[in-house]
């Protein structure tokens with residue numbers, strides 16, 4: 524590159540008869556070479572930074588559904604705990620697809636995957652941009668939502684439950700009906716390991732919902 528620039532410079536010197544001295548030309552060429560090297564280096568840094576950010580993004584998201592994973596949840600919670608913003612009450616909603624094994628057994632694993640994607644899309648549509656959506660386990664999802672009152676959280680969970688129940692997944696003209704059970708618990712920032720404790724309570728509520736016949740919301 525610098526060689527090419529040097530030839531161009533020499534050519535233009537003879538064309539315009541600038542009469543530049545050869546030492547100056549060499550110095551300019553070396554300067555151009557350094558500049559070219561710097562450009563190439565900054566492009567490499569830009570590419571590396573992009574790849575790093577992409578890897579970071581991928582490490583915090585679920586490949587199948589595109590929503591967050593546990594890592595995203597933990598990072599977000601750390602930031603939330605350390606922030607001094609006037610915090611609202613925070614709620615954990617655990618969501619589990621009912622009888623999901625049957626969906627896989629009857630319609631196949633691919634159909635099961637599509638049902639997981641459908642639920643993730645529905646969660647994205649019904650939640651607010653500031654809510655945290657996470658695929659928490661195989662067929663278990665989690666929604667972290669701020670709300671001053673429990674009734675709004677229950678209403679959100681109910682909307683999700685009803686929408687999912689009345690939107691069966693269609694595969695090759697076959698309708699696959701499905702439902703979800705949901706367990707809710709409030710996060711108590713002052714207790715020891717608040718996220719873990721809230722998750723345990725939400726899990727308990729979820730199992731109460733399952734025990735009571737599934738397709739329902741229980742708050743603990």
Ligand SMILES: Nc1nc2c(ncn2[C@@H]2O[C@H](COP(=O)(O)OP(=O)(O)OP(=O)(O)O)[C@@H](O)[C@H]2O)c(=O)[nH]1
Nearest residue numbers: 620621622623624625627632633635636661662733
């Ligand atoms: N298609 C698909 N299935 C998955 C995935 N991860 C977990 N599963 C399946 O999810 C099913 C979970 O089954 P169970 O734990 O028995 O739960 P369930 O059948 O939903 O029963 P209840 O929770 O009691 O309603 C298993 O069959 C797993 O193979 C996945 O990524 N894709």
